[in-house]
Amino acid sequence: MLQLNKLNVRNVLADLDLTVKKEEFVLIMGDNGAGKTTLFNAIAGYAKPSGGSIVLDGQDVTDVPQYMRASLISNVFQDPKAGTVGSMTLRENLNIAYTRGKRRTFFLSNSRARDDLYKEKLKFLDMGLENRLDDEVGRLSGGQRQALSIVMSTIADSKILLLDEITAALDSKTSKNILNIVGEITRREKKTCLMITHNADHVASLGSKLFLLKNGKLQQQF
Amino acid sequence: MWGEIIVALEVGLIYGILALGIYLTFRIINFPDLTCDGSFVLGAAVSSMMIKSGCDPYVSLASATIAGGIAGFFTGILNVRLKIEDLLSGIIVAFMLYSVNLKIMGGNPNITFTNELSMFADGGASGKIAAAVFIIVALAAYVLNTDFGLGMRSVGQNRQFAAACGVNVKNTIIIGLIVSNALIGMGGAVFSQYQGLCDISQGAGCLVTGLASVIIGEKIPGLKNVAGKVVACVLGSVIYRIFITLAIHCDIFALKTQDLNFITGIMMIILMATRRKKCCN
Numbered sequence A: 001m002l003q004l005n006k007l008n009v010r011n012v013l014a015d016l017d018l019t020v021k022k023e024e025f026v027l028i029m030g031d032n033g034a035g036k037t038t039l040f041n042a043i044a045g046y047a048k049p050s051g052g053s054i055v056l057d058g059q060d061v062t063d064v065p066q067y068m069r070a071s072l073i074s075n076v077f078q079d080p081k082a083g084t085v086g087s088m089t090l091r092e093n094l095n096i097a098y099t100r101g102k103r104r105t106f107f108l109s110n111s112r113a114r115d116d117l118y119k120e121k122l123k124f125l126d127m128g129l130e131n132r133l134d135d136e137v138g139r140l141s142g143g144q145r146q147a148l149s150i151v152m153s154t155i156a157d158s159k160i161l162l163l164d165e166i167t168a169a170l171d172s173k174t175s176k177n178i179l180n181i182v183g184e185i186t187r188r189e190k191k192t193c194l195m196i197t198h199n200a201d202h203v204a205s206l207g208s209k210l211f212l213l214k215n216g217k218l219q220q221q222f
Numbered sequence B: 001m002w003g004e005i006i007v008a009l010e011v012g013l014i015y016g017i018l019a020l021g022i023y024l025t026f027r028i029i030n031f032p033d034l035t036c037d038g039s040f041v042l043g044a045a046v047s048s049m050m051i052k053s054g055c056d057p058y059v060s061l062a063s064a065t066i067a068g069g070i071a072g073f074f075t076g077i078l079n080v081r082l083k084i085e086d087l088l089s090g091i092i093v094a095f096m097l098y099s100v101n102l103k104i105m106g107g108n109p110n111i112t113f114t115n116e117l118s119m120f121a122d123g124g125a126s127g128k129i130a131a132a133v134f135i136i137v138a139l140a141a142y143v144l145n146t147d148f149g150l151g152m153r154s155v156g157q158n159r160q161f162a163a164a165c166g167v168n169v170k171n172t173i174i175i176g177l178i179v180s181n182a183l184i185g186m187g188g189a190v191f192s193q194y195q196g197l198c199d200i201s202q203g204a205g206c207l208v209t210g211l212a213s214v215i216i217g218e219k220i221p222g223l224k225n226v227a228g229k230v231v232a233c234v235l236g237s238v239i240y241r242i243f244i245t246l247a248i249h250c251d252i253f254a255l256k257t258q259d260l261n262f263i264t265g266i267m268m269i270i271l272m273a274t275r276r277k278k279c280c281n
Helices: A034-044 A090-098 A112-123 A142-155 A170-188 A201-205 B003-026 B038-054 B057-080 B086-104 B125-143 B147-157 B159-164 B169-195 B206-216 B224-248 B256-275
Strands: A002-009 A013-020 A024-030 A051-056 A072-075 A160-164 A194-198 A209-212 A216-220 B110-112 B198-199
Touching: A002 A034, A002 B206, A013 A034, A013 A051, A013 A216, A024 A034, A024 A160, A034 A072, A034 A194, A051 A142, A072 A142, A090 A112, A090 A142, A090 B003, A090 B110, A090 B147, A112 A142, A142 A170, A142 B256, A170 A201, A194 B198, A194 B206, B003 B038, B003 B125, B003 B147, B003 B159, B038 B057, B038 B110, B038 B169, B038 B206, B057 B086, B057 B206, B086 B224, B125 B169, B147 B169, B159 B169, B169 B198, B206 B224, B224 B256
Parallel strands: A024 A194, A024 A209, A072 A160, A160 A194
Antiparallel strands: A002 A013, A002 A051, A209 A216, B110 B198
16 A cells, blocks of 8 residues: 655655555554654655655555645644644534545535534444534544544545654543544544554554664564 | 714724634734734735726735735745744734835825725625624634534644644644734725725734734633634724723823823733633633
8 A cells, every 4th residue: 555665754764665565553652752753754745755666556656745745645743732723613624624635615514414424423332423514623632633533634535644642741541542443443434544653552553564664764663 | 972982883893893803813823923014014015006996996905815815825924834923924024015015105104095995985884894793703603613624623733633633734724824913904995995095104002902803702701613713803902992092082081192002001911911711821
């Protein structure tokens, strides 16, 4: 699904190779400054590689601008605030996520069909969010907000889901809950995932493969 | 006195178009755009010169709107493509527009034309202005609730998120600036036709009065969603004009027209200082 060939980004990533198969859940660990986020930025198109290629679902996207890759790639960020808009309602946030990578038209966003879909997806979180579509996202707790951004990242199709230390800003109990949600949603929706983590425990519950990023290269642990 | 209130209402509605333009940049795409002092006069100048040369007032209005849009486009290019700071982009374009506007006006710092040539020739100014503002407000409220409009709003609130959702942030900023300055140019054109006058210094303080209207509008309770906020801009502008008219006419304050900027400033400071603390981002 995702293939990185001899990827070079500035001086951080050096001839990095990686192959992620369909429906695989790959975890990446590494010290601070090892280049984990740079790797994600290169895949998503925020950082321009100086060499090598990025192939997503058979399509070479190395030179495709970031906003055009959005139909292929979805993100969940470390900070729940980064992945949502606090001053907009849940419905508005979901509407924006729903049209990720699609043409944004001049038709009204709200529709019955979309509402039903949102409610169905939010119900799954078991947080009562399905009844709060008109509430501002800023009123949610950090955990609820991160759960919402996970739903938002999976509501439109994508080839790969990039999860960047998604529990780093949460307490341990909430983290556990969020990880369960990620595991269940990605399994159910058959997502291909790449996740940065600092916690080796995540491997057992989520990962099918673990890589260590060191000296600009990935070393497979198992 | 009653006649002056009507004038305040009409001027308030005209400036409501301007306030809406400022709302689009300052609040929707979160771009502090200072082009407006120039694009307001640009609209007035284009419209006045065309009317003087015998053009249909509505055609001149459309041309002024397009001219404003072009000014906004340049501000956008300066910021997005040439990477000049947002504030500075607007300042530079407004600065250059001073020369452009003088050129359009044939080197004269002010032009007057008789009211018979303008869109208000056959009377009914209040009705025409109200109808125009209503159409613009309805259109803006609609667009901001479409998928396109939501994408645009997300750019102003959280650029990282907007980009991740595939919104073309750079183009969205340019589009926002075009639409905003087109509205401001239109406001300038309507205002000049209303007065039968175009003056090179007409634009001075446009930004502050527009922003004051937006801020007053935000204080109106009950208008929370985006459609409500669009209406609030226009209402804010009307309230501002009526407030100013009353303030100047109250003998106890002993205020004169030249005190206008000072009163406006004080009012804005008070309103902004008492702004509700934002709970979230």
